Structure formats: structure tokens, C-alpha cells
Amino acid sequence: MTALLAAATGILAITALAAPASSEPGPELGLPPIPAVPGLPIPSSPTDLLVPKFVGAPAQSRPIHDPPIPQNPWLSPDGTNTMHNDAYASDAYRVSGPLGQKLRVTSASYGVRECATIAFDSRGRLVGLCGGLEGFVMMVIDPVTLKPISELPTSPRNLLTARNPLTDICGGTYFFLDADNVAYPTTGQRSILKIAVEPDGKLTKQGEWSLTEHVTEDDCLIATMPDWNGRIWFFTQQGAIGTLDRQTGAVLMTQLPDGEQVTNSVATDETGGMYVVSTHALYRLDTDEAGQPAVTWREVYDRGSRTKPGNLSQGSGTTPTLLGKRWVAINDNADPQTNVLVYDRQKGATDRLHCTQPVLPADAGTTDNSLIAVDNSFIIENNYGYAGPQSTLFGKTTTPGIARVMVDDDGCHVAWTNDEVAPSSVAKASLGNGLLYAYTKPPSASGIDAWYFTAIDIRTGKTAWSRLTGTGIQWNNHYASIYLGPDGAAYIATLAGLVRLKDS
Known part of the structure; x- marks a missing residue:
């Protein structure tokens, strides 16, 4: 199947979800219609009764x-502040999840709206940046x-452009929330918004910084992040990097080498370092006193020979993940087997690459989601084979594999590998109870598309339990992240809405 046909198939599948409540579902998919009233439950399917509802046993x-x-x-x-939980992009929560x-x-x-990035305001409400065919919307839930x-x-999204709505991350994927309940999303019009969440939940636009003088028309904004001095950093798909002084509006820029793209979020630490991975290299950037960004160090990695099915670009699919005072890790795109790469992120390090640890199956392993930092380890999820919603229809699924890589004094080693299948979930760890959460879809010879919220013991790598969310394409998370709220409830966005799971 060509890439164009694959994209078209996925769009048609999602379009089928958008049918009004009075219409008939598409016969080739057997889908229930989506409710016309927002907030009603995601429609269930008759096949829910044909698969196990709960597998395993509650964890201690x-x-x-x-x-x-x-x-x-x-x-x-x-x-509570970003897709990846904190400035280190750890993807690990202190609270205890389900x-x-x-x-x-x-x-x-x-x-047809998926809330891929979610934060939590000071009242525990969800603040989501949600994308659909019509564009991106900020919601309080x-x-x-x-x-x-x-909302x-x-x-807005321009469907007349060549960008595929299923893979377009321009101006609507990442944002951050500050301690004053103010969100900072990017837009497709190459600007950064300042949006306040009022005490009553109303969203108020407080300001906008246009970056059209600094970002070319054929480029787009991908990610933003504040450093410890309060400057807003922004990153474009074509490798332009800038800092914004939110008081004066002053913008200072630098540019990665030609051909290098940025397709993931970023991390920062208290020493002033900003960490970003391009399709060719991992970077640490710092600023001078005036706020001018500059490359402190650059580490080229093996980007392989192709864009693997499961990746949005040829290169690392991870956001840089920081661990402790010393480490930063990504995955590469090497052939035949991807590696977890752990680097010493300190400015004066001489032997920067600490270890290269092969993980996941050869010729069938990759990830397009951030690593999870837990204790002295990084956890990676296999997304190989996920090329859009059509990849998991009619009982099909992707390649299994979740692995934990321990960082040793003299290198790294794989502590365990788990065979759960997580097509595209941004998995999360609960330090409060020792569980890793992934959104999984086992293969089905009967053609049933069953989606599960799965808990894995971080210490042993054994699956503790899996809970069915539903069957059918409407339960596909399509790269959306798992989140844990302040009360320990778990949330996962799907192509048709949002799911919440909590212990009774």
C-alpha cells in the first residue's frame, strides 16, 4: 500500500467516525455513529462482549x-505541566495510578477530535490541546x-495543503502550562499564544507573539518550553531555534544544519541546558546573557537507511529524556536494530556517549514516543508497524515489545523485555505504586479490535493486568499520551474522545 493510499485510508476511517448520530456506520468498518452531543460516552461496539473485560489481577x-x-x-x-510531565521529560508521576x-x-x-497533550490546572481540571480535521482547539474538561x-x-487547519491530518504536528501538538494557569500553545500561523484558564474554567486569550518574521512560510512551529530564566524557547520543523523574551517580545535565533528536522518535544534542566533531537543529532543548547541560543554540544547518531513504519521521520522518534544530574537519553534509528543511547549531558564531559544498548526485535523495532526515566533506567516502547489507524483494523496490530534498560557505571544492560503490544501509546510510569502503564492492542484472529489499558510491574517487567476500554477504531489513541491526574485517575485520549480509569 502506498503512503498516499495509507493516509487516505486513515482519513476515511476517521471521517466515518464523524458521521452524525442519525447516520448509519460504514459497513466496511462496522462502526457505531459518534454522538452529536459532545461529552456523551464514546459509543461501544457489540464486539465488546466477545473479548475479556479484565485480564490478570489487581497489583499491590x-x-x-x-x-x-x-x-x-x-x-x-x-x-501537571506538559505532555511529558516535567522539564526533564521523565514521563514518570509521583502519584499512584490505578x-x-x-x-x-x-x-x-x-x-473527531483527539486531545494529544493534556495538562492539569490548579483546580485539577484537564486543559487539553485537541486536534481534529477542522484544526486545533484548547479545551477545559x-x-x-x-x-x-x-473551549x-x-x-485552523488548511486541508488544501499537502499535510496529512493524521501526521501533521505543526502548530498544535505541544504546549506548556505555568503555575498561574496560563497555557502557551503554538499555532499553524507561526505564533505563540498566551491563554489563561480562569477560575470558572473559561479560556481567555491574553496575548500572542507572532514569529512570522523569524519562521519562514514553508516552516512551522513544533514545540515550546521555558528555561529556568523564564525565556520561552521555540523549535521549528526545519530546525530553526529561537528564544522569546515575553516582556519585550525580543527574539533571538539560531539554525541547525540544512536538512535536519525537529519532530519531537524538548527537555531542559536547571543548569540552563535545552535538549533537542533532530533527525540527525542530539543537541544541548545554552544562551548567553542576552538570550542568544547557541549549540553547546552536538552528538550525531545512526539515523538508519529509512523511515521505519511507526516513525513520523527518519531518525530518533524520542524526546530527549533526562535522568538525575548527569544523563540524557534517546533512541537511534539504526539498522537492523534500534539502540537506546545514553549520554553525559554535562558541559565539560569528555566521553559523552556512555552506552549504546540494542533493544527491541531486529528489523522490527522502533519508537516514536519518549523514553520513560525511572530510578537508574530508561524504558522504551515498540511502535514498529504503526502507520496510522488502518494498521490496527480487522484484528491487525503492531510488533510487540517494551524493554527496560539499566544504566550502569560502565555501560548499560537490558533488565527485562515484555511482549505487550502498544501500537502508539506514550507510556507512563507511576512511581507512587511501581507500575508502568501502556495502551495495548493484542492481535485477534477473529478480527476484533480490542484496546486495553495495561499495567506492568516496573521491577519485574511482568504484566499485572489489562482492562478493556472498548473495541473498534474509535478507541485507537493514535499517538496520544497516557496521563495521571492529581487524584491518581488515568486518562487516555482516543480518536473519538477521552477515557478515564480509576480504582473504585
């Missing part, structure tokens, strides 16, 4: 004492009922 809480991560003063409390004890699963449909409280369009 075994907290993991992880090295503390410094709180960036320009972000809301860690665990243990599997009489799990209650609720959902809400928002039509009740954390229990999942009903929308308010504000941030960036």
Missing part, C-alpha cells in the same frame, strides 16, 4: 523512590465527568 502498591526532579519555576507543578481494583472506566466523545467546560480555537 510498591512505590519506587526516584531521584527528585527540580521544579522549573516557570511551569506548573511537575506532573492498581486495578474494581476499575471504573468512563469516557466522553468530542467528535471536568476531570470526573469528562464534560467540556469551555477556544487556537489554530
Whole structure:
């Protein structure tokens, strides 16, 4: 199947989800119609009754004492501020998530709209940046009922361009939330918005910084992040990197080498370092006193010979993940087997590459999601074979594999490998109970597309339990992340809405 046909198939599948409640579902997919009223449950399928609802047994809480991560003063409390939880992009929560004890699963449909990035305001409400065929919308969502409280369009989508709505991450994937309940998303019009979440949940646009003088028309904004001094850094798909002084509006720029693209988020630490991975190399950047960004060090990695099915570009699919005071890790795109690469991120390091650890199956392993930092290890999830929603239709799924890589004094080693199949979930760790959460889809000879929220013991790598969310394409998360709320509830966005899981 050509890439164009694959994209078209995925778009048609999602378009089928957008049918009004009075219409008939597409016969080739057997899909229920999506409710016309936002906030109603994601529709279930008759095949829900043909698969196990719960597999395994509830877990016992075994907290993991992880090295503390410094709180960036320009972000809301860690665990609430970005897709990857904190400035280190650890993807690890201090709270205890679900243990599997009489799990209650609720959902809400928002039509064809997926909230890939979610933060939590000071009142525990969800603040989501949600994308659909029409563009991107910021939403405030009740954390229990999942009903929308308010919404504000941030960036319309131009469907006449060549960008595929299923893979387009320009101006609508990442944002951060600060301690004053103010969100900073990018737009497709090459600007950064300042949007306040008011006490009543209303969203108010407080400002906008246009970057059209600094970002070319054929480029787009991918990610933003504040450093410890409060400067907003921004990164474009074509490798332009800038700092924005939010008081004066002054912008200072640098440019990565020609041909290098940025397709993932970024991390930062208290020493002033900003870490970004391009399709060719891992970087640390710092600023001078005036805020001018510059490359401190650059490490080229093996980007392989192709864009593997499961990746959005040829290169690393990870956001740089920081661990402790010393390490930063990514994956590469090597043939035949991808590696977890762990580097010494300090400015004066001489032997920067600490280890190259092969992981996942040869010729069938890659990831397009961030690593998870837990204790002295990094966890990687296999996304090989995920080329869009059509990849998991009619009982099909992707290649299994989740692995934990331990960082030793003299290198690294694989502690365990788990055979769960997580097509595209941004997995998360709960340090509060010792569980790793992934969104999984086992293969099915009967053609049933069953999606599960799965808990894995971080210490042993053994699956503790899996809970069915639903069957059918409407339950596909399509690269959306798992989140844990301040009360320990788990959330996962799907192509049709949002799912919440919490112990009774």
C-alpha cells in the first residue's frame, strides 16, 4: 500500500467516525455513529462482549523512590505541566495510578477530535490541546465527568495543503502550562499564544507573539518550553531555534544544519541546558546573557537507511529524556536494530556517549514516543508497524515489545523485555505504586479490535493486568499520551474522545 493510499485510508476511517448520530456506520468498518452531543460516552461496539473485560489481577502498591526532579519555576507543578510531565521529560508521576481494583472506566466523545497533550490546572481540571480535521482547539474538561467546560480555537487547519491530518504536528501538538494557569500553545500561523484558564474554567486569550518574521512560510512551529530564566524557547520543523523574551517580545535565533528536522518535544534542566533531537543529532543548547541560543554540544547518531513504519521521520522518534544530574537519553534509528543511547549531558564531559544498548526485535523495532526515566533506567516502547489507524483494523496490530534498560557505571544492560503490544501509546510510569502503564492492542484472529489499558510491574517487567476500554477504531489513541491526574485517575485520549480509569 502506498503512503498516499495509507493516509487516505486513515482519513476515511476517521471521517466515518464523524458521521452524525442519525447516520448509519460504514459497513466496511462496522462502526457505531459518534454522538452529536459532545461529552456523551464514546459509543461501544457489540464486539465488546466477545473479548475479556479484565485480564490478570489487581497489583499491590510498591512505590519506587526516584531521584527528585527540580521544579522549573516557570511551569506548573511537575506532573501537571506538559505532555511529558516535567522539564526533564521523565514521563514518570509521583502519584499512584490505578492498581486495578474494581476499575471504573468512563469516557466522553468530542467528535473527531483527539486531545494529544493534556495538562492539569490548579483546580485539577484537564486543559487539553485537541486536534481534529477542522484544526486545533484548547479545551477545559471536568476531570470526573469528562464534560467540556469551555473551549477556544487556537489554530485552523488548511486541508488544501499537502499535510496529512493524521501526521501533521505543526502548530498544535505541544504546549506548556505555568503555575498561574496560563497555557502557551503554538499555532499553524507561526505564533505563540498566551491563554489563561480562569477560575470558572473559561479560556481567555491574553496575548500572542507572532514569529512570522523569524519562521519562514514553508516552516512551522513544533514545540515550546521555558528555561529556568523564564525565556520561552521555540523549535521549528526545519530546525530553526529561537528564544522569546515575553516582556519585550525580543527574539533571538539560531539554525541547525540544512536538512535536519525537529519532530519531537524538548527537555531542559536547571543548569540552563535545552535538549533537542533532530533527525540527525542530539543537541544541548545554552544562551548567553542576552538570550542568544547557541549549540553547546552536538552528538550525531545512526539515523538508519529509512523511515521505519511507526516513525513520523527518519531518525530518533524520542524526546530527549533526562535522568538525575548527569544523563540524557534517546533512541537511534539504526539498522537492523534500534539502540537506546545514553549520554553525559554535562558541559565539560569528555566521553559523552556512555552506552549504546540494542533493544527491541531486529528489523522490527522502533519508537516514536519518549523514553520513560525511572530510578537508574530508561524504558522504551515498540511502535514498529504503526502507520496510522488502518494498521490496527480487522484484528491487525503492531510488533510487540517494551524493554527496560539499566544504566550502569560502565555501560548499560537490558533488565527485562515484555511482549505487550502498544501500537502508539506514550507510556507512563507511576512511581507512587511501581507500575508502568501502556495502551495495548493484542492481535485477534477473529478480527476484533480490542484496546486495553495495561499495567506492568516496573521491577519485574511482568504484566499485572489489562482492562478493556472498548473495541473498534474509535478507541485507537493514535499517538496520544497516557496521563495521571492529581487524584491518581488515568486518562487516555482516543480518536473519538477521552477515557478515564480509576480504582473504585
